[in-house]
Amino acid sequence: MRSRGYLAALALVGIGLVGLYSYLTPSPSMPTPLKVPEVVPEYFAEQTSDCGVDLLNLASSDTGPFKRVLPVGANPPGERLRRNVWEQGRYLVHGRFTGKVHEFRECASFPEFEVLDFKPWGPVQRCASPGALDAVMQTYTGDLPEDRYAPEDFVGGPFPPFFDDESCRPVAACAMDKRRADSRPDPEAVIDGEELPSLDGRFCHPVTCEPGEKRVDACTGVIWCCRLLPPDAPPGP
Known part of the structure; x- marks a missing residue:
C-alpha cells in the first residue's frame, strides 16, 4: 500500500512539473509577438524660405514635386547647422507630418513637419x-x-x-x-x-x-x- 501511495505521489508531482513547463514555455502555435520598429519615411529636402520664415522644400523623390513645409522638432537643419551651411543646404530627412498647418500673416500657410534626423543630400555646400x-x-x-x-x-x-x-x-x-x-x-x-x-x-x-x-x-x-x-x-x- 505504501508503494502504491508513493507512486501516486510521484505521478502527481510529474503532472505538476509538466503543467508548469507548459505554462512557462510558449506554445509553438502561438509565438510571442515581436515589436516591429516604426518605419519613418525618408524625404529629399532643400532649404528655402517664404513669408519671413525658414522652410524646407520637401519631396519623396529627388525629382519632385516639392512642397514647402515648416520644419519643427529638435532637429531642423536650420536650427542645428551654422548659417553658412544650412543657407544652401540639401538634405535627406527622416520625419513625419504632424497634421497641423501654420498660417503666417495672411501670406501663406504651410503644413508642419517634424524632423527626426537628417544627413547631406549630395556634397555639403559651405x-x-x-x-x-x-x-x-x-x-x-x-x-x-x-x-x-x-x-x-x-x-x-x-x-x-x-x-x-x-x-x-x-x-x-x-x-x-x-x-x-x-x-x-x-x-x-x-x-x-x-x-x-x-x-x-x-x-x-x-x-x-x-x-x-x-x-x-x-x-x-x-x-x-x-x-x-x-x-x-x-x-x-
Whole structure:
C-alpha cells in the first residue's frame, strides 16, 4: 500500500512539473509577438524660405514635386547647422507630418513637419561672405569633408578660423551651387566697379592663392583669397 501511495505521489508531482513547463514555455502555435520598429519615411529636402520664415522644400523623390513645409522638432537643419551651411543646404530627412498647418500673416500657410534626423543630400555646400555684417559669415570653411558634416558645421561646435575681411581679393567666380549647372552668379555683378572674372564658372578650378592666403568660397559664387586671423581673434568691424 505504501508503494502504491508513493507512486501516486510521484505521478502527481510529474503532472505538476509538466503543467508548469507548459505554462512557462510558449506554445509553438502561438509565438510571442515581436515589436516591429516604426518605419519613418525618408524625404529629399532643400532649404528655402517664404513669408519671413525658414522652410524646407520637401519631396519623396529627388525629382519632385516639392512642397514647402515648416520644419519643427529638435532637429531642423536650420536650427542645428551654422548659417553658412544650412543657407544652401540639401538634405535627406527622416520625419513625419504632424497634421497641423501654420498660417503666417495672411501670406501663406504651410503644413508642419517634424524632423527626426537628417544627413547631406549630395556634397555639403559651405559658403562665406566677405564684407558681411554678420561675423559668423566671415568664417573660413574650407578643408572640411564634403561627404559628411563636420563638427564645425554645427551650432555649438568648434568655430572654423575667421578670415581677415580686409585682406580678401576676388580671383574667380563659379556656379553658386556645384550640384546644379544652371546656378550661376549674376553676370551683371561688379565689385568696386570691376567685372568679376570667369563669371560663367569655366575657370573656377584650380584657383591659386598667394602664400599665407586661403581660398574662400563666397555665398554668391565668387572665389576670394583671404588671410586667416590668428586663432580666437575676432573679425574686424
